[in-house]
Amino acid sequence: MTAPGLLMVAAVAVLYSTGFYLLLQRSLMRVVFGIVILGHAANLSLMLTDRAITLPPLLTGKEGAISDPLPQAMALTAIVITFGVTTFLLALAYRVWLGDANDEVPADLEDRRIGRLSEPEDQS
Amino acid sequence: MNDVPMLLPAILVLHAAVAVLLPPLAGRFGARVFLLAALPPAAAAVWALAGVPRILAGSPPQASIPWAPALGIGLDFRVDALALAMVLLVSGVGAVIFGYCAAYFHAGERGLGRLAAIMVLFAGSMLGVVTTDNLFALYVFWELTSITSFLLVGHDDRKEHARRAATQALVTTTGTGLLMLIGFIMLGAAAGDYSISGLVADPPEGGPWLTAALVLVLVGAFAKSAQVPLHFWLPGAMIAPTPVSAYLHAAAMVKGGVYLVARLAPGFAEAGAWQVLVLSVGLATMVVGGWRALRQDDLKLLLAYGTVSQLGFLTLLGGAGTQVAATAMIGVLLAHGLFKSALFLVVGIIDHQTGTRSISRLSGLGRRMPVLAAAAGLAAASMAGLPPLIGFPAKEAALEAFMPSAAPAPPAAAAWAVLAGVAVGSVLTFAYSARFVWGAFSDKSTVAERPSEPPAAPFAAAPVALSAASLVLGVIPWAVDGLAQGYAHALPAGPKPYHLALWHGLTPTLLVTALVVAAGVLMFLRRRAVGRLQNAMPRWPDAEYGYHMFVHGVYTAALSVTRRTQSGSLPVYLGIILATILVLPGARLAAGLATGGIDVPGPGEGLRLWNNPLELVVAAVIVVTSIATLREHRRFPALILLSVLGFGMAGLFVLHGAPDLALTLVLVETLTTIILVFVLRRLPTTFSVRPDGWPKRLTVLLCTAAGTFIAVSLWLMTAARTHPPISTGYTDLAKKAGGSNLVNMIIADFRALDTLGEVVVVATAAVAVASLVLLNRRDRVVDEPAAENAAEAPKDRRSDEEDPEPPGTGALALPRHPAGPESLGAEPSGQDPAREAGGADADEGSDDDR
Amino acid sequence: MTDDDAAPGRPAPGRAEGEWGRADRSGAPPENWEAPRERWLSTGVRPAFGPRSVLLEVAARLLTPAILTFAVFLLVSGHDRPGGGFAGGLVASMAYVLRYIAGGRHELAAGMPLRPNTLLAAGLLVACGTAAAPLLAGHPVLKVYSYTAHLPVFGKVKFASYLLFESGVFLIVVGLVLSVVAALGARMEAEEEEVRDRRRRGAAGREGGAQ
Known part of the structure; x- marks a missing residue:
């Protein structure tokens, strides 16, 4: 039974916490930053599932135990996807900024409207 | 004729096919399309009649179409005697009613094609309900009848009344249908078999589980068959066109619940709460329905409450679980289908010819429509249980079933009580039958006669035919008896065999019948006194009121939940999600750690600080930069911190033996940084800052807890891993394929399908980015002059937009950050009305709000 | 999109026949013989950020072929060494990003061989085609075919169909980065310029009206 080093676990905890915190902000740019950091956190989590971190998963080098290539492949995919998502969010943020002159997540008006429906009911 | 092929699935398909054809044809042929619509049910009825010898000989035709065999779901069909009786009712009476529709509806009727199509679909669904042998298929067909019934009741969708009645019927029957589904699954899981015949032949062991399952199933059946206290939807559904009422609410759909009770009775009549529930609910329904039928002025409502009463009667008989009761059940089932639909059709004709169905406005119809009056009289006599109509031997059998001497099943005291209840119900039935005939056809001195034409012969043919069938079957009750015995033989027999017969x-039963008739006649003659008594009775708590309270309660609760949880603020939503993660799996983790159910790696068994001391440096970079990014409110410093964090991650990947990741991450980080610079330089120089205070502290706490939870679970899960990673096999695969970079071999070869999906996502993102930014190209070109004119007052517009609603109320409120004056990107919004009119969501939202 | 930005008559860098080269019609030594035969740096360039830096521009130009070669190397060697379609594509797009940063949107448009959408489409086509092609032969999706050849100079060379698949990935990644740069960089830059122009014209108009 092997577990990842506690240092890296702590790093994952910090990355997730900061990512979540930024995600909970109203500023769209900070939300984008939060997504980027969460992407790092997820990649690091993937890496930590490897039991024994040793040589790179290349068969050309010296013989010996190699790292688990599957989490790496998944993380590689995730990195590129995160890049795509980040650029999309940036475009979205830019769009909101153009329309609103405001770099903030707007409140969902439809939700507000539904919420307001119930108010007369309560008063009567 | 012994070997009739199993055409049932084909006939069901025929229903669907005809339903598709009807709407386009209705435009050309008007109400005559109903003659085409009558074909599928007629085919079903003919097929069923052809199969009678074989079915009664005890070899029911079967067919099975696999659907999801692993889950026990299949379209299995099995037509035994009970199913045969129902098919004759559903399809035989259905075909007659379709014929009647051709005369009833005007060519100009709104939505005629749709009505005809849905009626055929209903006929098909109902046919499925009564012939399927699989609990899940039964449920599917069952709900199909509910849905088609909803559409039929709400046929005149411009009337609010019709819509409300349709919704009420739908909510009641599908809501309880869901409970029934749970009951089905419980039953099937207990028996290990989802086929109905298997379930009945070999019922699961008794116990609270079985009782709960049966109660759930019975609730569904009771709601479908309008049993007290769920009966309120049936009178409401009388808003439907009369032929629809005649079909759905007399012959077919409402019999679904009765059918289910009768279908399960051979297996479960002895079990737990079954008898108590079925007998008490059935009896209460019979009496309450009869009593309320006596009070109605509208002939159709009178029949509706009469139907409620009769359905109670049927439930009682079907669930009693004795052979005599079962015999009576089949008799009453067929008799009721014939006489009730005949009476509904008569009401339809009266309504059609005179324009009213109110007792207090009809007079002298008996003289002007003698044929119709005779048909109605026969049907009503059958309803009242008078010889020589089929209602009489059926009711005789019903009374016989509860004679204390005939028992095996109910104990004597209960039998007496049920017998008395059935007798009272029969008296009421006699009284409202008489009231119907009197109210519809008699000469009333106080009522002025309305001018009316007698109906045309084809129009009156349907009720006349149905009444004639009542008479014919009454004279030859052995025809029904064969069917009844085919079903009843599965049930425990009484001391001597009982057959439907006139004499x-x-x-003692005949004596009871005589008493019932006498009391009924008396009650009809003293109808004024009865009316006074009814008015003097305190009004019972109305079940419909309960329904409205329930619906209103659900609506209010939904709104209040929505208002509390859907504040419209994204941070609040995300916070709720995080909190849920913490509360549900987090609580489990805490419990596991507290009780020792989860292994924690100790020193020497995997607990270690790092693999490589250099990790300390990288971890320090990661922790410091990520926390600094959090605290940095200026845009470019935050961006630089973010990229340092990214490069730190790349360093970590190097340490972890992942050169591919490091390479890719370095490249991606570089590009991300550059692109962020592109966008950031157009945005405000600083991000909005949240005020310090409890909400902020709470958010920090929540995020820290969530992050820690994820990291700790990751640590424990990785430590708990016992199997070797699946990628060990990849080494050999890669050698065989001739590649030596395993990561890229996985991406490009072993798991290339994932990569294919990924590149599609990436391409989609690219297109989305381009279209988001280039969204406004065309209108800019077109509206250039307009934009210049509007450039005069951009400031006013902006303040208007900001007016309606400050963002962020509640716990996570934020001050609004003022738009930076240097921000060039903001200008087009104020200057370009064309884009605002067609454009971004935020603008539309604020328009609505004004 | 980016084609719109490329002003039509602007000589394409690297292959422009300037007016300088056409001067020698008489037998006399040409007037401006010392002028370069080709224009190598375009004149109308405005970089995406800050003042123009010739050094950066030249470096970007010079580096482009090298970067692209390196990208192709990463792509081809990906199944033996670190690299592959993703890394290769990112490196290749880096060349264009560099040119954009150095020379602005016109430089980007001039250097781009294909529109980003074409690249995306070609990449998807190659990737999906490689995935689906084995179906024609009755094999499962994405089956890999390989062929080893002995070439005179290179020695043993292995061709495998996953290289084709990786090329599709490569093209898509380049397409993604270029369309992002075109949209978030060049497009926004153009809009900004437009706004600036309009404001200048508007201010001039207002002044004229006031007097």
Whole structure:
């Protein structure tokens, strides 16, 4: 039974916490930053599932135990996807900024409207 | 004729096919399309009649179409005697009613094609309900009848009344249908078999589980068959066109619940709460329905409450679980289908010819429509249980079933009580039958006669035919008896066999019948006194009121939940999600750690600080930069911190033996940084800052807890891993394929399908980015002059937009950050009305709000 | 999109026949013989950020072929060494990003061989085609075919169909980065310029009206 080093676990905890915190902000740019950091956190989590971190998963080098290539492949995919998502969010943020002159997540008006429906009911 | 092929699935398909054809044809042929619509049910009825010998000989035709065999779901069909009786009712009476529709509806009727199509679909669904042998298929067909019934009741969708009645019927029957589904699954899981015949032949062991399952199933059946206290939807559904009422609410759909009770009775009549529930609910329904039928002025409502009463009667008989009761059940089932639909059709004709169905406005119809009056009289006599109509031997059998001497099943005291209840119900039935005939056809001195034409012969043919069938079957009750015995033989027999017949000799049952008739006649003659008594009775708590309270309660609760949880603020939503993660799996983790159910790696068994001391440096970079990014409110410093964090991650990947990741991450980080610079330089120089205070502290706490939870679970899960990673096999695969970079071999070869999906996502993102930014190209070109004119007052517009609603109320409120004056990107919004009119969501939202 | 930005008559860098080269019609030594035969740096360039830096521009130009070669190397060697379609594509797009940063949107448009959408489409086509092609032969999706050849100079060379698949990935990644740069960089830059122009014209108009 092997577990990842506690240092890296702590790093994952910090990355997730900061990512979540930024995600909970109203500023769209900070939300984008939060997504980027969460992407790092997820990649690091993937890496930590490897039991024994040793040589790179290349068969050309010296013989010996190699790292688990599957989490790496998944993380590689995730990195590129995160890049795509980040650029999309940036475009979205830019769009909101153009329309609103405001770099903030707007409140969902439809939700507000539904919420307001119930108010007369309560008063009567 | 012994070997009739199993055409049932084909006939069901025929229903669907005809339903598709009807709407386009209705435009050309008007109400005559109903003659085409009558074809599928007629085919079903003919097929069923052809199969009678074989079915009664005890070899029911079967067919099975696999659907999801692993889950026990399949379209299995099995037509035994009970199913046969129902098919004759559903399809035989259905075909007659379709014929009647051709005369009833005007060519100009709104939505005629749709009505005809849905009626055929309903006929098909109902046919499925009564012939399927699989609990899940039964449920599917069952709900199909609910949905088609909803559409039929709400046929005149411009009337609010019709819509409300349709919704009420739908909510009641599908809501309880869901409970029934749970009951089905419980039953099937207990028996290990989802086929109905298997379930009935080999019922699961008794116990609270079985009782709960049966109660759930019965609730569904009771709601479908309008049993007290769920009966309120049936009178409401009378808003439907009369032929629809005649079909759905007399012959077919409402019999679904009765059918289910009768279908399960051979297996479960002895079990737990079954008898108590079925007998008490059935009896209460019979009496309450009869009592309320006596009070109605509208002939159709009178029949509706009469139907409620009769359905209670049927439930009682179907669930009693004795052979005599079962015999009576089949008799009453067929009799009721014939006479009730005949009476509904008569009401339809009266309504059609005179324009009213109110007792207090009809007079003298008996003289002007003698044929119709005779048909109605026969049907009503059958309803009242008078010889020589089919209602009489059926009711005789019903009374016989609860004679204390005939028992095996109910104990004597209960039998007496049920017998008395059935007798009272029969008296009421006699009284409202008489009231119907009197109210519809008699000469009333106080009521002025309305001018009316007698109906045309084809129009009146349907009720006349149905009444004639009542008479014919009454004279030859052995025809029904064969069917009844085919079903009843599965149930425990009484001391001597009982058959449907007009004359059993001078028995106690005959005496009871005589008393019932006498009391009924008396009650009809003293109808004024009865009316006074009814008015004097305190009004019972109305079940419909309960329904409205329930619906209103659900609506209010939904709104209040929505208002509390859907504040419209994204941070609040995300916070709720995080909190849920913490509360549900987090609580489990805490519990596991507290009780020792989860292994924690100790020193020497995997607990270690790092693999490589250099990790300390990288971890320090990661922790410091990520926390600094959090605290940095200026845009470019935050961006630089973010990229340092990214490069730190790349360093970590190097340490972890992942050169591919490091390479890719370095490249991606570089590009991300550059692109962020592109966008950031157009945005405000600083991000909005949240005020310090409890909400902020709470958010920090929540995020820290969530992050820690994820990291700790990751640590424990990785430590708990016992199997070797699946990628060990990849080494050999890669050698065989001739590649030596395993990561890229996985991406490009072993798991290339994932990569294919990924590149599609990436391409989609690219297109989305381009279209988001280039969204406004065309209108800019077109509206250039307009934009210049509007450039005069951009400031006013902006303040208007900001007016309606400050963002962020509640716990996570934020001050609004003022738009930076240097921000060039903001200008087009104020200057370009064309884009605002067609454009971004935020603008539309604020328009609505004004 | 980016084609719109490329002003039509602007000589394409690297292959422009300037007016300088056409001067020698008489037998006399040409007037401006010392002028370069080709224009190598375009004149109308405005970089995406800050003042123009010739050094950066030249470096970007010079580096482009090298970067692209390196990208192709990463792509081809990906199944033996670190690299592959993703890394290769990112490196290749880096060349264009560099040119954009150095020379602005016109430089980007001039250097781009294909529109980003074409690249995306070609990449998807190659990737999906490689995935689906084995179906024609009755094999499962994405089956890999390989062929080893002995070439005179290179020695043993292995061709495998996953290289084709990786090329599709490569093209898509380049397409993604270029369309992002075109949209978030060049497009926004153009809009900004437009706004600036309009404001200048508007201010001039207002002044004229006031007097």
